[in-house]
Amino acid sequence: MPKAESTRYWQSVKQGAVDAGNERGADVVFRGPMLHEDVEKQKAIIAEGMQDRPDAIVIAPAHTTLLAESLNKATKLGTLVLGIDSSMEGVDLTTFISTDxxxxxxxxxxxxxxxxxxxxxxxxxxxxxxxxxxxxxxxxxxxxxxxxxxxxxxxxxxxxxxxxxxxxxxxxxxxxxxxxxxxxxxxxxxxxxxxxxxxxxxxxxxxxxxxxxxxxxxxxxxxxxxxxxxxxxQQPYRMGYLGVNAACDALEGKRVPKRMVTKVKLITNVGELRPETE
The missing domain is CATH 3.40.50.2300 (Response regulator)
Incomplete structure (x- = not known):
């Protein structure tokens, strides 16, 4: 679940998540608000998604605290919760993956x-x-x-x-x-x-x-x-890829680190840009 579906950044997250899902044989459903900071929409998507009892939720929270209740309900039902991109409080995350x-x-x-x-x-x-x-x-x-x-x-x-x-x-x-x-x-x-x-x-x-x-x-x-x-x-593709990959590892009983960090690169010339998946 991204903060928003439409931007280039979150579409890169999606591609990484889908690629990891294809490699691991996981069904990845990508759903998020149309607009950033729409916490209520994220809550609604969690509630609707939980009707299908997903094995894991990989989420970039739109707020540091307001999604805790919804996500804690999910963990009580046996769904793993993994965070990407932005930190949150009050949730027992399987792992948190973000830029340093x-x-x-x-x-x-x-x-x-x-x-x-x-x-x-x-x-x-x-x-x-x-x-x-x-x-x-x-x-x-x-x-x-x-x-x-x-x-x-x-x-x-x-x-x-x-x-x-x-x-x-x-x-x-x-x-x-x-x-x-x-x-x-x-x-x-x-x-x-x-x-x-x-x-x-x-x-x-x-x-x-x-x-x-x-x-x-x-x-x-x-x-x-x-x-x-x-x-x-940042490395949005890698965040999506690592999020789904970590969820699959945890579901298979493998050890997953509680924190994973992706690096930032400073670009001072557009000629330095390379596809992130390289």
């Missing part, structure tokens, strides 16, 4: 500091207060900035990741309010796209170094146009 988001936040801070040499102000564009993966990135970024460049001013956007449009308008306003910004880090796909749109419109008069998260056609084009300095990509 704390390392990603730290690496983002170090990269931008290397470009700005700690001069000027840094804008941290934050996603949502109930999303475990982006919270880890943002907190780690802020911590690394404070440790490595204590005299650098860190400006937080507040949580603006409700929609691309909301991110775009918020970022335009922030850039106009703080003309001394020399670097920007966007922690999610939505605010990364909003950031690109705002920069295209505003066209800052001084150099602003920009690092965003995840990739889309708009983000890749922004890198080609030198509007941004780079973007960080």
């Amino acid at each position: 988001n704390k390392a990603a936040g730290r690496d983002a801070a170090e990269y931008l500091l290397g470009l700005t040499h700690g001069k000027g102000a840094v804008l941290l564009l934050r996603h949502a207060d109930d999303n475990g993966s982006t919270l880890d990135r943002e907190q780690s970024f802020a911590k690394a900035m404070a440790a490595k460049a204590p005299n650098t001013k860190l400006i937080s956007s507040g949580f603006i990741g409700v929609s691309i449009g909301n991110a775009y308008h918020s970022i335009l306003e922030l850039l106009q309010q703080h003309p001394g910004i020399t670097a920007i880090f966007a922690s999610s796909e939505k605010i990364s796209i909003g950031c690109v749109q705002a920069l295209r419109e505003l066209k800052p008069k001084h150099e602003v170094r920009v690092l965003v998260f995840d990739q889309t056609p708009e983000i890749r084009q922004a890198l080609q146009d030198k509007l941004i300095d780079g973007f960080m990509i």
Whole structure:
């Protein structure tokens, strides 16, 4: 169960899950909300899916706590629950598979500091207060900035990741309010796209170094146009593949580690991109 079905990221998760299912002889049903952060829809999908008593649920939770009751009911009925992408509380997971988001936040801070040499102000564009993966990135970024460049001013956007449009308008306003910004880090796909749109419109008069998260056609084009300095990509295919594979291992009585981590790669040239399944 993804956070949403439609985006490129979750379709990569789906492909990994389906490929693992084909290899292991497992029937993989991929169902999620149409929109991100739709916790109620995820609850409804869990309730409906449990009518068929699945052997396992592999889920990217849309909220850190609000799905615990639904998933704990599933485990009591004998269904294994495995988490991917974003952390959650109050659920006994067979395993949790995600990007090393704390390392990603730290690496983002170090990269931008290397470009700005700690001069000027840094804008941290934050996603949502109930999303475990982006919270880890943002907190780690802020911590690394404070440790490595204590005299650098860190400006937080507040949580603006409700929609691309909301991110775009918020970022335009922030850039106009703080003309001394020399670097920007966007922690999610939505605010990364909003950031690109705002920069295209505003066209800052001084150099602003920009690092965003995840990739889309708009983000890749922004890198080609030198509007941004780079973007960080995750391994969604691998998350889906490992999630289904781990579920099959656990159902066969094999030992499954409680935590599995996938790496993030920093892309500064679109020529560096390779198919994830290679």
